[in-house]
Amino acid sequence: MKNFKANYLKVGAALAASALSFGLMACAGNSNVESGSVPPAVAEIRGGNSAPANMPRYVAPKAVTVFEMKIVSGDKQIRVVDKPTLAALDFAAYFNNPIRLAGKEEKPENYQGVMAGAKLADYPFPMLDSLSSYEPNAVTGVEPIAWEPFAKLLYSQTGSDSLSVLLNGVEAVKWNEPEVFRAFQSVTRLWGVPSSNANAGSNAIDWWVEVLPALWTGRNVFYGKLKLTSIGEVAEILNYYLTGEMNSDDALNWARTLSSYWYPTLNTDLEPHTAGAPWENGRPFAVMRGNPMGSPMWIGFEAPAFRMTDEVIRAKQVADSLMAHGEVIPVDRHLDTSSTFRLETLNAIKGTCPANEATAAFRKSLAEQMAKLPKEQNAWAEVDVNGNKVEGGFLWFRRNANYLLADKISGQDSLHNPLPRMIELKNYLDSLGIQLLVVPVPVKEEIYGEKLVPGTAADLCVNLEGRAFTQELLEAGIDVLDIYPALMAAKAGDEPPHYSFQRYDTHWALPGELAAMELLAGRVTQYSWYAESGAQPGSLNLQETQTLREGDLVAHLPDAEKSKYPADNLNVMKVYKGTETYKGGKNSPILLMGDSFTGVFESVDQKSGGPGSLLAYATGLDVQVLTSWGGGPGVRSRMMKMKKDMQSKRLVIYMMTARDLWQSPMEWDALR
Incomplete structure (x- = not known):
């Protein structure tokens, strides 16, 4: 109890009164439906139908514990949910999470405290009624939820962003100090309760919030009631969110997806861990590592149902050992030592990205654009030549833009210079008789330079140092697949609002992915060993589908702008082996390893539609995928632990965002 209070006060002192009601735990609701069951209204929504006309009155589930927090050390926690509902897991992840709160305790330099003396009755929240310093009786015994993930779910099911707009509005209030970027407050708990408005209908819901002002x-802490009453299928969706339990695979996918969305700025990744096995003083099903400010932190997520004895x-362990010894079939392999492809690529890239007046103007304009941003703002919106925001335009990422302004990449210090580590990796794989093919993925900002800096020619090469480093890799004897020309060509086929890259995200969309995969598949089939590899083109089949994905950049916009960028409906090509979704195993002759570019559409967002599956479809060779959501440099150490799996490999494809070549928050340390 003492440890919890100390940690609680450290990251949110104003919640002391709330902490007393929590004790060691967070208050929440009961779960009493069968695993995997879906309420009728939710099923109908998913089927595209409207909600039933006559619905029972919404009744909030009875309250039990949402999660128990175990403090392992100053940088490690385990959060235990009694029932693995989506609501409980989301709340355990979002509430008072030190990874998300890192760096937000200090007072902003430009904060003046203009309304520091305002009384509660004068607080500037026009979207709230019934402001109070005490938790309202209306929420007694009702399970609180984390508003951000629930609002996303609600939008995906109903297409309505009313709740999200209001809650973003609460967090966006600046107390007459609009120049302060950091949020003055956050909505820490949201409650949905049966509406007090008798005319709203039997299944209507009122929303109450707990608002936690920043420590500075x-x-x-204060409470209020949103000026919004939700009707229709919202009650069924909320009930399903609160009560529908996940199985272990669903829970692990939840953790994987969460890590992928948070990683651009929180540098999150899932640690290698057997679900339900011991870790510190618990048995979590997943362990998330975050490093947003240069100091790593870990949070384990645990559910009794997933613990292993x-x-x-x-x-x-016995089964895994037998599998490790008996499943992987070593191959008689030999390196393709031809340098033809590498030299052709080298000759093709030379002189294609010269420094000139146009590139100097681009760099100057981009630097000026970034200098106007608050230093804490990591994403911003596309503007036109007059400086007006483009409706439905792109969002840009600060780290990507910094990469475009890089100095000599191989001139960085030893912990950030990727060149020696690429050479080291090649030498190691050469010793095993395994090819290495490096695939740096250009950032969206260099493909769409004309959108990033209005007035830039659409065909201008704006990334001088990035292109120069690709040339250095080739000159060092490393095979590099240069997909920049293919992505530049692919954007000519853009049909707004569908582009080669996702508008609100750091990753590519289907047209860009397909352009890169066509080039990659062509390269794989050129290796001298391909003919004897047992490739079976045509053994897999392809099916077009769609997925709804909220861009990973939206969360890093100013609070007042977030609701303007809803989730995008994206096309995905999903790969099947017979009737089952495709997944390459340990005997795959190809290992595709890297950062989130290897995981998006592959292990999250529809799955089996990412680069690994598409490459397997195109070449007829199985592809095993190894993803480090926290950044490309870290995946090498994971590969080093796969010694048995490597016996079956002929080719390692190292694919990662090119921004990690410059000032990567994850260091380029030596292989070990």
Whole structure:
């Protein structure tokens, strides 16, 4: 209890009163539906139908514990949910999470405290009624939820962003100090309760919020009722969110997806861990590592239903050992030592990205554009030549833009210079008789330079140092697949609002992915060993589908702008082997490893539609995928632990965003 209070006060002192009601735990609701069951209204929404006309009155589930927090150390926690509902897991992830709160405790330099003396009755929240310093009786015994993930779910099911707009509005209030970028307050808990408005209908819901002011404002936590009553299928969706339990695979996918969305600025990744096995003083099903400010932190997520006993763990270890010894079939391999492809690529890239007046003007304009941003703002919106925001335009990422302004990449210090590490990796794989093919993925900002800096020619090469480093890799004897020309050509086929890259995200969309995969598949089939590899083109089949994805850049906009950028409906080509979704195994002759570019559409967002599956479809060779969501440099250490799996490999494809070549927050340390 003492440890919890100390940690709680450290990251949110104004919640002391709330902490007393929590004790060691967070208050929440009961779960009493069968695993995997879906309420009728939710099923109908998913089927595209409207909600039933006559719905029972919404009744909030009874309250039990949402999660128990175990403090392992100053940088490690385990959060235990009693029932693995989506609501409980989301709340455990979002509430008072030190990874998300890192760096937000200090007072902003430009904060003046203009309204520091305002009384509660004068607080500037026109979207709230019934402001109070105390938790309202209306939410007693009702499970609180994390508003951000629930609002996303609600939008995906109903197409309505009314709740999200209002809650973003609460967090966007600047107290007459609009120049301060950091949020003055956050909505820490949201409650949905049966509406007090008798005319709203039997299934209507009122929304209450707990608002936690930032520590540096000196204000105390307060509560209010949103000026919004939700009707229709919202009650069924909320009930399903609160009560529908996940199985272990669903829970692990939840953790994987969450890590992928947070990683651009929180540098999150899932640690290699057997679900339910011991970690520190618990048995979590997933362990997330975050490093937003240069100091790593870990949070384990645990559910009793997913814990494994020591006996089961021993049995699994035996089974894994037998599998490791008996499943991987070593191949008789030999390196393709031809330098023809590398030299052709080198000759093709030389002189294609010269420094000139146009590139100097681009760099100057981009630097000026970034200098106007608050230093804490990591994303911003596309503007036209007059400086007006483009409706439905792109969002840009600060780290990507910094990469375009890079100095000599190989001139960085030893912990950030990727060149020696690429050479080291090649030498190691050469010693095993395994090819290495490096695939740096250009950032969206260099493909769409004309949108990033209005007035730039659409065909101008704006990334001088990035292109120069690709040339250095080739000159060092490393095979590099240069997909920049293919992506530049692909954007000619853009049909707004569909582009080669996602508008609100750091990753490519289907047209860009397909352009890169066509080039990659062509390169794989050129290796001298391909003919004897047992490739079976045509053994897999392809199916077009769609997925709804909220861009990973939206969360890094000013609070007042977030609601303007809803989730995008994206096309995905999903790969099947027979009737089952495709997944390459340990005997795959190809290992595709890297950062989130290897995981988006592959292990999240529809799955089996990412680069690994598409490459397998195109070449007829199985592809095993190894993803480090926290950044490309870190995946090498994971590969080093796959010694058994490597016996079946002929080719390692190292694919990652090119921005990690410059000032990567994850260091380029030596192989070990």
